[in-house]
Amino acid sequence: MSEATATTARQAAGNARRTPERIQFLTDLLSGAIEHSGYGFSTAIEYEPADDSTAYAVIFDRFDIPENATCERCKVRIEPVGPWDVWTATDGSRVCGEPADRHEPVRETWRVDLDTIARGLGIIRNAVMREVPNDGPVPHNKVTGERLYYGGESRKLLMQADRTNGDEGDWDVISALAVLECAIFGAVRYN
Numbered sequence: 001m002s003e004a005t006a007t008t009a010r011q012a013a014g015n016a017r018r019t020p021e022r023i024q025f026l027t028d029l030l031s032g033a034i035e036h037s038g039y040g041f042s043t044a045i046e047y048e049p050a051d052d053s054t055a056y057a058v059i060f061d062r063f064d065i066p067e068n069a070t071c072e073r074c075k076v077r078i079e080p081v082g083p084w085d086v087w088t089a090t091d092g093s094r095v096c097g098e099p100a101d102r103h104e105p106v107r108e109t110w111r112v113d114l115d116t117i118a119r120g121l122g123i124i125r126n127a128v129m130r131e132v133p134n135d136g137p138v139p140h141n142k143v144t145g146e147r148l149y150y151g152g153e154s155r156k157l158l159m160q161a162d163r164t165n166g167d168e169g170d171w172d173v174i175s176a177l178a179v180l181e182c183a184i185f186g187a188v189r190y191n
């Protein structure tokens with residue numbers, strides 16, 4: 001089975017158990033995290049915001065700049081120049097390809113779909129409260145033990161929305177990003 005076929009099969013299996021309300025709620029959270037208006041860590045290189053449970057994105061972490069990168073197009077070693085995602089090769093060139101475009105590093109990417117969002121919600125829902133000096137009891141990842149860096153009123157409202165598929169509670173872009181970060185990193189890394 002190809003990776004794409006396996007992904008589609010897994011997606012179909014995940015959605016078979018979901019009500020339309022659940023699919024809508026997860027899709028809204030996915031859109032909220034991907035269309036983050038500059039708040040978030042992710043840059044989407046593919047994004048399909050469908051309403052029928054097949055919404056997905058392929059993202060990379062724009063804050064995680066690879067130090068010894070290879071250009072995915074021309075395969076030369078490249079280094080970052082300044083903070084604006086501009087790359088230079090050892091010969092000083094900043095472009096390659098036909099038509100010429102900026103070097104693009106090979107990066108770690110993640111495919112994000114409704115199962116990803118469901119997994120992130122699960123990590124937040126199943127979190128265990130552990131005492132942290134000065135902060136008191138705060139949520140930690142039940143499996144890895146990491147502190148989630150997401151809790152309080154935001155978590156309470158998100159969990160109400162989780163239980164009611166958005167009829168009650170509330171969430172904003174920061175909560176949507178927390179769900180995504182918990183899904184792929186195990187905890188909030190940036191917010």
Ligand SMILES: [Zn+2]
Nearest residue numbers: 071074096103
């Ligand atoms: Zn290149």
